[in-house]
Amino acid sequence: xxxxxxxxxxxxxxxxxxxxxxxxxxxxxxxxxxxxxxxxxxxxxxxxxxxxxxxxxxxxxxxxxxxxxxxxxxxxxxxxxxxxxxxxxxxxxxxxxxxxxxxxxxxxxxxxxxxxxxxxxxxxxxxxxxxxxxxxxxxxxxxxxxxxxxxxxxxxxxxxxxxxxxxxxxxxxxxxxxxxxxxxxxxxxxxxxxxxxxxxxxxxxxxxxxx
Amino acid sequence: xxxxxxxxxxxxxxxxxxxxxxxxxxxxxxxxxxxxxxxxxxxxxxxxxxxxxxxxxxxxxxxxxxxxxxxxxxxxxxxxxxxxxxxxxxxxxxxxxxxxxxxxxxxxxxxxxxxxxxxxxxxxxxxxxxxxxxxxxxxxxxxxxxxxxxxxxxxxxxxxxxxxxxxxxxxxxxxxxxxxxxxxxxxxxxxxxxxxxxxxxxxxxxxxxxxxxxxxxxxxxxxxxxxxxxxxxxxxxxxxxxxxxxxxxxxxxxxxxxxxxxxxxxxxxxxxxxxxxxxxxxxxxxxxxxxxxxxxxxxxxxxxxxxxxxxxxxxxxxxxxxxxxxx
Numbered sequence: 272x273x274x275x276x277x278x279x280x281x282x283x284x285x286x287x288x289x290x291x292x293x294x295x296x297x298x299x300x301x302x303x304x305x306x307x308x309x310x311x312x313x314x315x316x317x318x319x320x321x322x323x324x325x326x327x328x329x330x331x332x333x334x335x336x337x338x339x340x341x342x343x344x345x346x347x348x349x350x351x352x353x354x355x356x357x358x359x360x361x362x363x364x365x366x367x368x369x370x371x372x373x374x375x376x377x378x379x380x381x382x383x384x385x386x387x388x389x390x391x392x393x394x395x396x397x398x399x400x401x402x403x404x405x406x407x408x409x410x411x412x413x414x415x416x417x418x419x420x421x422x423x424x425x426x427x428x429x430x431x432x433x434x435x436x437x438x439x440x441x442x443x444x445x446x447x448x449x450x451x452x453x454x455x456x457x458x459x460x461x462x463x464x465x466x467x468x469x470x471x472x473x474x475x476x477x478x479x480x481x482x
Numbered sequence: 483x484x485x486x487x488x489x490x491x492x493x494x495x496x497x498x499x500x501x502x503x504x505x506x507x508x509x510x511x512x513x514x515x516x517x518x519x520x521x522x523x524x525x526x527x528x529x530x531x532x533x534x535x536x537x538x539x540x541x542x543x544x545x546x547x548x549x550x551x552x553x554x555x556x557x558x559x560x561x562x563x564x565x566x567x568x569x570x571x572x573x574x575x576x577x578x579x580x581x582x583x584x585x586x587x588x589x590x591x592x593x594x595x596x597x598x599x600x601x602x603x604x605x606x607x608x609x610x611x612x613x614x615x616x617x618x619x620x621x622x623x624x625x626x627x628x629x630x631x632x633x634x635x636x637x638x639x640x641x642x643x644x645x646x647x648x649x650x651x652x653x654x655x656x657x658x659x660x661x662x663x664x665x666x667x668x669x670x671x672x673x674x675x676x677x678x679x680x681x682x683x684x685x686x687x688x689x690x691x692x693x694x695x696x697x698x699x700x701x702x703x704x705x706x707x708x709x710x711x712x713x714x715x716x717x718x719x720x721x722x723x724x725x726x727x728x729x730x731x732x733x734x735x736x737x738x739x740x741x742x743x744x745x746x747x748x749x750x751x752x753x754x755x756x757x758x759x760x761x762x763x764x765x766x767x768x769x770x771x772x773x774x775x776x777x778x779x780x781x782x783x784x785x786x787x788x789x790x791x792x793x794x795x796x797x798x799x800x801x802x803x804x805x806x807x808x809x
Contacts, residue, residue, distance in 0.1 A: 346488060
């Protein structure tokens with residue numbers, strides 16, 4: 272969330288418009304829930320056999336925010352690169368690109384992981400959730416609203432990753448203690464040092480999700 | 483952008499072994515170490531061989547003889563949270579829960595954790611060091627505050643980065659390995675290679691050899707295990723000093739002991755001197771004081787990391803005191 276968001280007076284529990292969100296959500300949102308259910312039914316999704324030459328692109332299908340997206344990828348492209356550069360989903364941020372900051376955190380099968388350390392082809396057959404996927408139409412999700420209400424950021428660059436880490440934590444543990452929250456976001460750095468507010472936002476998000 | 487490589491994801495272990503035997507091939511389990519190594523250009527890889535389509539490499543289950551078998555692709559989080567692991571081998575659950583960060587634990591695998599490349603900043607940086615085929619260890623005369631105090635022989639002073647390897651070694655775990663010559667079993671305590679034997683590799687695994695499962699023996703009824711890791715900050719960091727204990731106890735008396743250290747040496751470091759002090763004895767103040775002295779016996783600290791000896795003394799004192807207390 273950048274400065275434009277913080278300048279918006281109409282923020283709060285009711286949520287607000289995130290520009291550019293609609294252009295991402297265009298394709299295939301309807302067929303998505305069916306595909307999601309089929310994948311969830313398998314206890315341990317094992318991806319299909321695959322062979323890719325170096326530097327040639329191969330068509331794969333990624334299940335992102337409830338929709339199947341076909342995309343041409345090189346074997347060396349990370350999930351982070353494909354989300355941002357191929358799908359235009361810039362909610363997921365590139366920070367260190369070496370698994371040490373957490374700005375690129377997404378959920379894979381509901382579990383937080385670093386998109387910078389994940390090859391796109393390795394995410395085939397998995398359910399990927401990005402920051403954009405936490406919204407319902409124009410409405411922010413509960414974790415996003417909690418971060419706004421608790422002012423849980425300064426520059427905002429780490430915020431999408433923090434929100435995804437908290438979302439993943441609450442899906443697994445809806446009523447975390449402060450210690451569990453601290454561990455839950457311990458894979459996400461905030462150089463502004465907004466940690467106290469982030470912990471508070473996580474607690475508020477747990478409350479908001481229960482409503 | 484990563485350097486380019488071909489990618490193959492076979493559906494059988496046999497095909498995996500065949501692909502992995504090729505020159506320039508590297509195995510991809512969770513990818514958390516491999517992707518970093520590729521990005522930093524410290525490995526020359528033409529072909530990435532993914533293990534993720536191998537159904538046999540998943541899952542944690544009890545064996546017929548009351549042991550446990552863990553798929554090489556079980557994530558570190560799965561190991562840390564598995565009720566069987568927590569119940570039978572709490573030290574392994576503790577070790578797994580201390581690895582890196584939540585996201586890396588969700589992605590990294592137990593097999594991969596045992597096969598990590600070193601974290602020495604010269605090795606990871608633009609230094610053509612001994613371990614990369616160069617002429618010298620830069621850390622020996624350079625910055626080495628996080629480096630080894632045992633077993634380096636002043637050849638290469640890396641520490642092995644794994645938190646799970648010392649616990650698995652202490653628990654007597656064995657690896658099932660598939661390879662070009664068929665299957666074999668390797669004890670975790672024999673997996674890693676000290677610099678004096680070969681400075682160019684970290685494990686005894688040859689080309690095409692793949693860890694498929696990690697097997698733990700049935701825990702003795704009186705087994706107590708633990709892992710304690712000291713580090714500069716509570717997330718991400720590798721061990722400055724760590725102690726894995728697997729003790730068979732009769733009350734507060736130690737019947738049998740296996741003690742492995744992390745953050746200590748280029749391999750998970752077995753402290754036979756501590757084992758010898760505590761075996762057959764009650765964990766009273768006198769025994770623990772002797773163990774404090776024993777844990778740094780034969781240490782060879784470098785000018786910048788002598789502080790580690792005090793850490794090891796403190797950790798063994800606290801861990802043995804906790805073990806000796808009635809439950």
